[in-house]
Amino acid sequence: MANTLGPNIAAVLPEKQGRLTISERPIPTPGPGELLVRNEAVAANPSDWKVQSLGVIVDKFPAVLGSDVAGIVVSVGPGVTRFKAGDHVMAFALGMVLGNIDGAALQTFTILNEAATSHLPKSLTFQQGATLPVAMATAAIALFADLELPMREKRDNEQGAILVWGGASAVGVGAIQIAHALGWTVYTTASPKHHAWLKKLGATDAWDYRDSEAAQHIGQAAKAAGLKIRGAIDTRSEDSSFDLVTAALVAANSTSGGRVATLLPWPADKPRPEGIETFSTNCFRFVKDRQDIGSWLFDSWLYKALEDGSIEPAPKVRVIEGGLKGAQSMLDTLKAGVSGEKLVINIGGQPDRSRD
Numbered sequence: 001m002a003n004t005l006g007p008n009i010a011a012v013l014p015e016k017q018g019r020l021t022i023s024e025r026p027i028p029t030p031g032p033g034e035l036l037v038r039n040e041a042v043a044a045n046p047s048d049w050k051v052q053s054l055g056v057i058v059d060k061f062p063a064v065l066g067s068d069v070a071g072i073v074v075s076v077g078p079g080v081t082r083f084k085a086g087d088h089v090m091a092f093a094l095g096m097v098l099g100n101i102d103g104a105a106l107q108t109f110t111i112l113n114e115a116a117t118s119h120l121p122k123s124l125t126f127q128q129g130a131t132l133p134v135a136m137a138t139a140a141i142a143l144f145a146d147l148e149l150p151m152r153e154k155r156d157n158e159q160g161a162i163l164v165w166g167g168a169s170a171v172g173v174g175a176i177q178i179a180h181a182l183g184w185t186v187y188t189t190a191s192p193k194h195h196a197w198l199k200k201l202g203a204t205d206a207w208d209y210r211d212s213e214a215a216q217h218i219g220q221a222a223k224a225a226g227l228k229i230r231g232a233i234d235t236r237s238e239d240s241s242f243d244l245v246t247a248a249l250v251a252a253n254s255t256s257g258g259r260v261a262t263l264l265p266w267p268a269d270k271p272r273p274e275g276i277e278t279f280s281t282n283c284f285r286f287v288k289d290r291q292d293i294g295s296w297l298f299d300s301w302l303y304k305a306l307e308d309g310s311i312e313p314a315p316k317v318r319v320i321e322g323g324l325k326g327a328q329s330m331l332d333t334l335k336a337g338v339s340g341e342k343l344v345i346n347i348g349g350q351p352d353r354s355r356d
């Protein structure tokens with residue numbers, strides 16, 4: 001296999017809290033329910049730099065990091081029904097967290113789980129495809145599992161708004177787009193330079209999270225619209241964000257029965273606000289107890305919503321040069337902070353897909 005496919009070059013984390021080094025790895029064979037994919041683009045997530053810098057989650061070394069990929073199917077394992085060799089796909093590569101080095105993204109060939117893979121619409125580049133899977137899966141778990149939004153279009157007799165705190169983050173734009181596409185009113189906070197963009201993606205209104213009056217403004221907007229905030233996603237989940245999201249629910253008279261999904265855990269020493277239920281989002285639930293959400297997203301909705309224009313690829317792609325050799329720079333850049341962008345490296349030779 002290696003002779004015909006070429007080498008599997010990987011950005012390897014040799015040891016806990018080490019730096020990425022380039023080396024060659026064997027090309028794996030897909031097992032039942034798995035696909036072997038030649039990666040064209042890989043995007044970075046905060047979990048990648050956190051695993052590296054903080055030495056968390058991954059405890060087997062050498063390791064390969066990375067979870068967001070887009071590429072071309074090389075072969076499929078037994079039982080795979082939705083994909084065949086040659087298909088262009090985007091996927092949430094599960095290997096980093098499952099401790100399966102063959103299933104991590106930052107290498108030429110990755111083993112993907114069919115349940116975490118979507119076809120890539122023709123209108124998207126591989127880079128755009130790589131920006132979506134982790135953020136969309138996390139947003140879907142937060143919305144449907146934590147906030148208990150119905151996994152279908154809103155009905156006329158259903159009321160309420162969704163608050164996405166930190167809407168310009170990758171998960172934030174995913175949540176805004178899903179909630180809006182299903183018919184919900186969405187309030188968000190972000191830097192003012194992103195407000196017009198987030199409204200275009202579906203936010204009803206946007207405020208600056210640095211504005212000390214933001215919570216009051218959100219409360220006023222909800223009350224003026226006659227809406228309760230039925231759920232909030234705190235994509236920041238750091239520092240004052242827990243209190244600010246709570247204040248917005250208080251200002252909107254929405255504490256009773258209000259649900260808050262936090263992407264990082266609610267601090268142990270911070271009292272839970274009365275009336276509000278808090279949930280620590282776990283994106284991996286789509287392959288565990290909420291496979292229905294994974295199936296909704298990866299089997300059908302994501303592809304269809306991109307094809308029919310209900311959603312668009314976002315945040316904006318920023319390519320870090322150097323291919324896999326640029327992977328360390330990509331993680332360092334993400335750790336330093338991004339604003340409304342998703343960092344991507346090109347791995348294969350076809351970053352802009354030919355339209356066949």
Ligand SMILES: NC(=O)c1ccc[n+]([C@@H]2O[C@H](COP(=O)([O-])OP(=O)(O)OC[C@H]3O[C@@H](n4cnc5c(N)ncnc54)[C@H](OP(=O)(O)O)[C@@H]3O)[C@@H](O)[C@H]2O)c1
Pocket residue numbers: 045046047134135138165166167168169170171172189190191192194209235236241262263264280281282283284338339340341
């Ligand atoms: N629990 C899970 O399963 C799960 C899954 C995925 C991610 N996460 C975690 O969720 C967090 C977000 O991930 P991501 O990939 O979406 O992040 P990201 O795209 O890297 O987030 C960048 C955005 O954060 C916003 N931001 C910075 N400071 C802020 C503040 N004080 N208040 C509100 N927004 C602020 C910025 O907004 P502006 O540009 O508007 O300033 C920026 O656009 C990370 O901590 C990540 O580790 C958890």
